[in-house]
Amino acid sequence: MTNLPNDPRLALMLLSSMVEPGDADLDDLVEETGPIEAVKRLWEGDVAERLRRLTSAMVACTFDPADRAAQIAAATEACGARVLVPGDPDWPEQLRDLLLVCDADEPHVRPPRCLWVRGRHDLAALCSRSVAIVGSRAATEYGQHLADDLAADLTEAGWTVVSGGAFGIDRAAHLGAMARGGATVSVLASGVELPYPKANGPMFDLIVERGLLVSEWPPGSSAMKHRFLTRNRVIAALSAGTVVIEAANRSGARNTARHAAELGRVLMFTPGPVTSSLSAGAHQLAREPWEARLVTRAEEVIEDLTGIGGPLATPPPPQRRPFDRLTEIESRLVEALPRGYVVEAARLAAAAGVPTETAAETLEHLRRSGWVDRIDDRWRLARGGAA
Amino acid sequence: MTNLPNDPRLALMLLSSMVEPGDADLDDLVEETGPIEAVKRLWEGDVAERLRRLTSAMVACTFDPADRAAQIAAATEACGARVLVPGDPDWPEQLRDLLLVCDADEPHVRPPRCLWVRGRHDLAALCSRSVAIVGSRAATEYGQHLADDLAADLTEAGWTVVSGGAFGIDRAAHLGAMARGGATVSVLASGVELPYPKANGPMFDLIVERGLLVSEWPPGSSAMKHRFLTRNRVIAALSAGTVVIEAANRSGARNTARHAAELGRVLMFTPGPVTSSLSAGAHQLAREPWEARLVTRAEEVIEDLTGIGGPLATPPPPQRRPFDRLTEIESRLVEALPRGYVVEAARLAAAAGVPTETAAETLEHLRRSGWVDRIDDRWRLARGGAA
Structure with a gap:
């Protein structure tokens, strides 16, 4: 036994x-x-x-x-850590949102099972008003300066900065925020007792003292490439929005950005010189269907996060063909699509109880009549949402 | 007599x-x-x-x-010039669009009465596939480099570059386009025989040889401050879209941008360092209700202008509350609002034959039900337009 x-x-x-x-x-x-x-x-x-x-x-x-x-x-x-599991009072409930966007292609998008944390703060409380700042490890002076400034000003305004633990943008964001007395959250791809990269050790020590190190992996786990990708969804899901500062075209920051957008979080980016390949990845976000918002300073980030004068304050969405004129299957699909999320057709079909092929065809109809948008192979409610 | x-x-x-x-x-x-x-x-x-x-x-x-x-x-x-008037075969018909956006506050937005032109080209033909590039006189090296590159690549792709005649962005755009053999259009705020600024003389000579100088003022007219503002509407109206490259916050380029947006032209801007006050004016365009598009190279400008993979290729607009459920006055106002234009309430009221006060109130209703957007004191069809 x-x-x-x-x-x-x-x-x-x-x-x-x-x-x-x-x-x-x-x-x-x-x-x-x-x-x-x-x-x-x-x-x-x-x-x-x-x-x-x-x-x-x-x-x-x-x-x-x-x-x-x-x-x-x-x-x-x-190592002075503790473990949080769903249901704990300091478990951040917003992680549940990941359930809505995971699908067969991306099982690793599911919510974490448990989190190791090091630091004195309450994770749920810290993240209740938090914003992720992510970007390239190989950031330029310009990008680091921006990250530092933005993190400092967001801290001053009462927002918690969430990031990874890498050199470049992550590091600049943590240091900028902590320099103003902020408690930051660093989400790791390794155990919390040995945060990666080692050379950022003094910064991690400071975070343990003033903020929180967070990981889904137990002590002794080492940072592996695929773990960074898995980790990114947690950064996106913890925060009300993500700001991308300098990201090469196929970077982890863009991966985090996609998670943020799919989760219905506010996705933002800072511009930079067109001639900088590191800014190119950020600029690209503005031309993708994610509708990333250009931000240049903390006031604009806060405006976008809170909707004061921002998109949430704009006129209410247009009304469409009244919901009750949709067919049974159409309305089931529309109802199954949570506002702000991007969902795979198969998953949506399952949620709506509609055969996959019918769903694909009906979604195409709904797209043409303006109810839904297609993004790659996924679907979301069209701007303006359903009735 | x-x-x-x-x-x-x-x-x-x-x-x-x-x-x-x-x-x-x-x-x-x-x-x-x-x-x-x-x-x-x-x-x-x-x-x-x-x-x-x-x-x-x-x-x-x-x-x-x-x-x-x-x-x-x-x-x-x-001075080797000629005069075009409305109805001439080489009169650019798109200038008529200005009639739709002029209003009591801005009488000078009316279409030009006649145009003096110097150069061999047919103005209407040149502008049938044209894009305006505008920006600061005091542009940085970075901005000038961008303008030069963008103009050259747009020329190569068969687009005519339209601009003013100032130092900085205007000059870089003309020279970039002409260096690739392009015929550019320089719209002036002075007579075509003495383009301002004088020190750009060699460039103007080249434009006369290879493109067109255009002015609403007869020979002998000198460039005056208010004439630049008046001139800007012509740059915006001639072109299918306007790209703003580096513009200080209260610059003429931003004035041209507003005209372009009000005219339903595609408004674009190039990003730059957040730390540059000249880029700030361009960045601001992304956060205004104009929905300016971020562009970093000619392919993106063309994508936005032609809609290949761009906004014009996105799903058709959502359907709203059916048109026939609007009240008489509501539907008259909606019908009077041309798609893509931003129109003053009083003008709209006149066009719809509705008392001004009734119009103001009804427009507010229509805004709440998603038919129209308010921009400052003007109105436009909400994204998605009417049924």
Whole structure:
């Protein structure tokens, strides 16, 4: 008989050490059975083939899962961290929004299972009025100067700056905010005891003292390339909006930007010289269907975030063909589309209870009559939204 | 008996030498009586008090209006210029669009009465596929480099560059386009025989050789401050779109931009460093209700102008509350609003045959139900337009 962790939190910590965040199979299992039972099933091999393969090595070499979970808890405590799970009072509820945008192509967009945090603050409270500042590691002096200034002024105005932990824009944003006494949130792609990159150590020490280090991975996890991409969705989801400052064309910052836009968060960018390849990625955001807003200073960021004189203060959306004139299937699809989100057709079809092919065809009709917009292979309510 | 010019064109030239372009009183008189009769009435003092005051000095010292018109014609010929009037085959018909946006506050937005041109080209043909590039006289190296590049690439792609004649952006745009063999159009605020500023003389000589100098003022007219503002509407109206490159906050380029937007032309701007006050005016355009498009190279300008993959290729506008459910007065106001134009309430009321106060109130209703947008004190069809 396997020795199971006796606490759902411990079980989630153990599971997080075994399967990468956002694994739909594991998350579905946890949702179905609860985390303790999920651990039991894994150790009994009573799970789908894919999950068994993913976890078999760990299961084979771990005789006592409860003990293993206790070790993770000890490592967590040793570095002065704690673990938050959904339902905790300081769990940021806005992370749930990720549920609405994840789809079959991007399972890793699912909400985090648990978060390791280091620092004294309440994560939910800090992020209740937060803005992400992201951009290139190889930022120019200009970009770093902007990030520093913007972060400082946003801090002064009572906004929490959320970012990663990289050199360049991330670093400038943290330092700018902390220089004005701000508590910043650094979301990592490694364990919170050894934030990456090491050379940013003094900055991370300062963040632990004044803000929060956050990670989905247990202590001992190292930063891997795919983990940065996974991490980006958390930066976007935690914040009311994301400002992109200098991003090369295929950069992580643009990945974060896409998450922000899909989540219905306010997406902003700062302009720069056309001749700078680092600004090109930011400029490109203005010409994509995301409708990123150009911002040049903190007042404009706040205006866009709060809608004072900004887009939220503009006239109400136009009325369209009255909702009650839509066909049954049309109205189910429109109702299934949450305002501000960009959703895959298959996911939408499932939510609306409509066959996938019918959905595809009907969405095309709805697009032509102005109800929805298509963005790549996804759909969102057209500007102005539904009735 | 006064000796009148025997040709409407001569009469218009004479009138242009007496009253500034866009004078609503004179233009209304000319429309009512024709230009020759208008001259007659001026010399007989048979006009409204204001027009009489404006013209009395000239009338008093000009015994023979026909002779005076002939002198202007001679001066025109002497500098190798010719005069175009509405109806001429090379008169750019798009100038008529100005009729739709002029209003009581801005009488000078009316279309030109006649145009002096120097150069071999057909103005209408040149401008049938043209784009205005405008910006600061005190442009940075960066801005001039951008203007030069953009003008060159647009020329290469078969677009005519329209601009003023100032140092900075205007000059860089002309030279960039001409360096690739392009015929550019320089719209002046002085007579075409002495383009301002003098120090740009060699450039103007090149434009006469390869493109066109254009002015609403007869030879001998000097560039005055208010004439630049009057001139700007012509630059905007001639072109399918206007690109603003570096503009200080209260600059002429921003004035041209506003005309372009009000005329329903595509308004674009190039970004630059946030730290540059010259780029600030351009950036501001992105945050104004004009929905200026960020462009960084010629392909993007062309995309926006032609709608290939650009805004014109986006889904058709949403449908709203069906037109037939509007009240009589509402539908008259909506019908009177031409798509893409921004019109003053009083003007709209007149066009719709609705009392001004009723119009103001009804427009507010229409705004709330998403039919129209308010921009400052003017109105336009909301994005998506009417049914």
